[in-house]
């Protein structure tokens with residue numbers, strides 16, 4: 327038996343988990359001890375090697391962030407670990423879904439994950455009202471990156487901001503997440519090598535999520551399933567906190583457990599009515615609140 331090593335989980339394969347050792351490539355195929363919590367892409371793990379290509383994961387090192395996805399009922403399941411940033415991708419077509427955007431931002435605000443906005447397809451004209459709505463977000467501290475994946479506009483600037491961090495692209499279907507990933511990882515063989523090195527002994531299996539090292543530095547977690555992550559695990563109070571401009575008002579509500587809806591002397595609602603908080607954002611907060619599973623709305 328060899329000594330314990332540490333590594334990074336780079337992919338979930340049908341027959342095991344691909345782990346990149348800190349001092350070696352290609353990744354090794356690992357099994358996990360049954361009693362371990364779910365191991366996810368981005369996790370740092372302790373493992374022992376049974377052969378140069380195979381190992382067993384024995385511990386998950388503490389995570390600095392975890393992204394959850396809703397599972398059956400009110401359950402949630404971790405899908406990615408140790409993310410630094412979520413990049414919410416938007417486009418003029420399909421139309422900007424601001425409710426989904428606010429939902430992503432609220433999750434990140436409560437998960438120790440930074441959030442940026444990417445406006446893709448800037449080769450297409452953007453209506454003025456959408457443009458104005460989008461430009462409100464930088465006033466809250468969210469950076470907005472205008473790009474075109476197809477026309478290769480703004481891609482090198484984007485690559486620069488992705489350096490030295492682990493990121494994930496989120497957004498509705500069709501906004502161009504795959505196109506952006508391809509623009510940033512032009513070397514297709516580099517992308518597929520990771521997986522084929524691991525699955526060469528068996529049938530090719532679809533992966534739930536994969537971590538890629540970007541050529542300019544930084545990691546990108548690509549996961550079809552994570553693209554639309556839900557409000558899984560958030561409480562109603564966390565949802566309100568996820569609206570950054572609400573934060574200074576929340577402490578001024580009369581009641582500690584103010585729901586910011588019809589409550590007496592709610593400073594958040596008052597600010598929205600006075601135009602200090604954009605009414606559109608407050609309304610979307612109310613809508614998201616309605617969408618939350620009942621248990622997290624209680625108490």
Ligand SMILES: Nc1nc2c(ncn2[C@@H]2O[C@H](COP(=O)(O)OP(=O)(O)OP(=O)(O)O)[C@@H](O)[C@H]2O)c(=O)[nH]1
Pocket residue numbers: 446447448449450473474475476477497498499500501502503504505506553
């Ligand atoms: N006009 C224009 N179209 C683009 C641009 N980038 C991507 N598209 C197009 O948008 C469509 C959707 O792109 P995808 O990359 O598949 O979008 P996605 O977000 O990965 O979609 P899902 O895989 O369904 O989640 C494709 O037809 C792309 O060619 C762009 O910069 N400009």
Ligand SMILES: [Zn+2]
Pocket residue numbers: 576579580584585586587589591592593594595
């Ligand atoms: Zn309130």
